[in-house]
Amino acid sequence: MVEYSLRPALEVESDVIRDLIHLVGINPTGLDWRRFLVAVTPQGQVIACGQLKPHGRDLLELASIAVHPEYRSLGLARAVIERLLDGSPRPLYLTCVSSLGPFYERFGFYALKPDEMPRYFRRLSQLAGLVFTLAKRGETLLVMKLQ
Numbered sequence: 001m002v003e004y005s006l007r008p009a010l011e012v013e014s015d016v017i018r019d020l021i022h023l024v025g026i027n028p029t030g031l032d033w034r035r036f037l038v039a040v041t042p043q044g045q046v047i048a049c050g051q052l053k054p055h056g057r058d059l060l061e062l063a064s065i066a067v068h069p070e071y072r073s074l075g076l077a078r079a080v081i082e083r084l085l086d087g088s089p090r091p092l093y094l095t096c097v098s099s100l101g102p103f104y105e106r107f108g109f110y111a112l113k114p115d116e117m118p119r120y121f122r123r124l125s126q127l128a129g130l131v132f133t134l135a136k137r138g139e140t141l142l143v144m145k146l147q
């Protein structure tokens, strides 16, 4: 059990969010603090975060879901995701490594075939460097959608 509250990020937390994203090793681009939801301990430590990230006017991505390693498997990611999904526009997209597919399916996301992907995500999923890096870990990149 961990005591925390969920709230929109503050400007002073911008660097902390960036540090958390770097620590967990996910996409470090497009980290505008104004879009972020954070989970914060009573002492003010940011222990998890996530955002809804727009790509142009039509695409919205559930992104930057990150939980500090010391606070994993406590339901923090689930809490952040459920709050972000609550009342958000649809459809919503995300990208993740294939091993996380079942985790996101629990929220109603399903994996898209290449010909079902919006162009932005299809091109992303075909980036040679990314495909190669993931293949070395026995993973593929999933593009998932929530209607």
Ligand SMILES: CC(C)(COP(=O)(O)OP(=O)(O)OC[C@H]1O[C@@H](n2cnc3c(N)ncnc32)[C@H](O)[C@@H]1OP(=O)(O)O)[C@@H](O)C(=O)NCCC(=O)NCCS
Pocket (backbone or CB within 6 Å): 024, 025, 026, 064, 065, 066, 067, 068, 071, 072, 073, 074, 075, 076, 077, 078, 079, 095, 096, 097, 099, 100, 103
């Ligand atoms: C993935 C991540 C966000 C999960 O955070 P969390 O707070 O531990 O997740 P929850 O407690 O809400 O849910 C835990 C469940 O998620 C699933 N899960 C978590 N990490 C997983 C992984 N690497 N592979 C497969 N399933 C995973 C499991 O089903 C797990 O259940 P368990 O705790 O009984 O094993 C966290 O491990 C993390 O920050 N990872 C690094 C960054 C990342 O990959 N972010 C996702 C980008 S798409």
